Amino acid sequence: TQLLEQSPQFLSIQEGENLTVYCNSSSVFSSLQWYRQEPGEGPVLLVTVVTGGEVKKLKRLTFQFGDARKDSSLHITAAQPGDTGLYLCAGESGYSTLTFGKGTMLLVSP
Amino acid sequence: EAGVTQFPSHSVIEKGQTVTLRCDPISGHDNLYWYRRVMGKEIKFLLHFVKESKQDESGMPNNRFLAERTGGTYSTLKVQPAELEDSGVYFCASSWGTGYEQFFGPGTRLTVL
Known part of the structure; x- marks a missing residue:
C-alpha cells in the first residue's frame, strides 16, 4: 500500500511569514500533485510535478519534487490570509488513481 | 462552463437505510472518479469509470457499495444498507482523459446514525 505522509498537520502563522509543507512517501510515483481545498468545496489542483528534482513556481508558491520522486515540498513566501486552506499532496501511479496525504491545514492570520 | x-x-x-449519491461530471469528460474521506483519514480512491465502463473498482470497500454510470454521463453511488463507518465526505471528480487533470466536485457529506 502506498502512503503519503504530510507534515505538519496544522500550521498557524502570521501574515508575511514563510512556510514549508512536506509530503513524503516510501514509494515512487509517476507524478505528484498539490491541491488546495477550502471548506465546502472539493480539492483544486495547484500544480503537477513529474520529473525528479523539478521545481515549479506559482506566484509566491514554490513546489519541488525530490530527485527520487518519492517526496515533495511546498514553500509559500510571505503568506497572506487568502492562502488559508487545506493543502493536499497526491501521488499518481498509473491509470489516474490518486493516493492522497491527510493534508496540512494552514491558517494565516492578519 | x-x-x-x-x-x-x-x-x-x-444505519440500515439506503442512500444514493449522484455526480454530474463536466460535459465531455469521459473519465469519472469516486473518492471518499472518512473523518481523520486521507481521501481514498473508490473507483474509476471510463464512459460507462468500470476501469478500476479496486477501492470499493465492500459489496454494499454499487456505482453505476449508465449512458456514460452522470454517475450514482448507492450504499445499501448503510453502516456507521460509511459516514464521510464522498467526492466525485472528472477528467477529459486518463492522466489528465481531475476536477473535483464539492462533495456529499454522508452521516449515518
Whole structure:
C-alpha cells in the first residue's frame, strides 16, 4: 500500500511569514500533485510535478519534487490570509488513481 | 462552463437505510472518479469509470457499495444498507482523459446514525 505522509498537520502563522509543507512517501510515483481545498468545496489542483528534482513556481508558491520522486515540498513566501486552506499532496501511479496525504491545514492570520 | 456537481450536499440517514449519491461530471469528460474521506483519514480512491465502463473498482470497500454510470454521463453511488463507518465526505471528480487533470466536485457529506 502506498502512503503519503504530510507534515505538519496544522500550521498557524502570521501574515508575511514563510512556510514549508512536506509530503513524503516510501514509494515512487509517476507524478505528484498539490491541491488546495477550502471548506465546502472539493480539492483544486495547484500544480503537477513529474520529473525528479523539478521545481515549479506559482506566484509566491514554490513546489519541488525530490530527485527520487518519492517526496515533495511546498514553500509559500510571505503568506497572506487568502492562502488559508487545506493543502493536499497526491501521488499518481498509473491509470489516474490518486493516493492522497491527510493534508496540512494552514491558517494565516492578519 | 459548469463544474462537477454533486447531489445531495448533505445526507443524514439511519444505519440500515439506503442512500444514493449522484455526480454530474463536466460535459465531455469521459473519465469519472469516486473518492471518499472518512473523518481523520486521507481521501481514498473508490473507483474509476471510463464512459460507462468500470476501469478500476479496486477501492470499493465492500459489496454494499454499487456505482453505476449508465449512458456514460452522470454517475450514482448507492450504499445499501448503510453502516456507521460509511459516514464521510464522498467526492466525485472528472477528467477529459486518463492522466489528465481531475476536477473535483464539492462533495456529499454522508452521516449515518
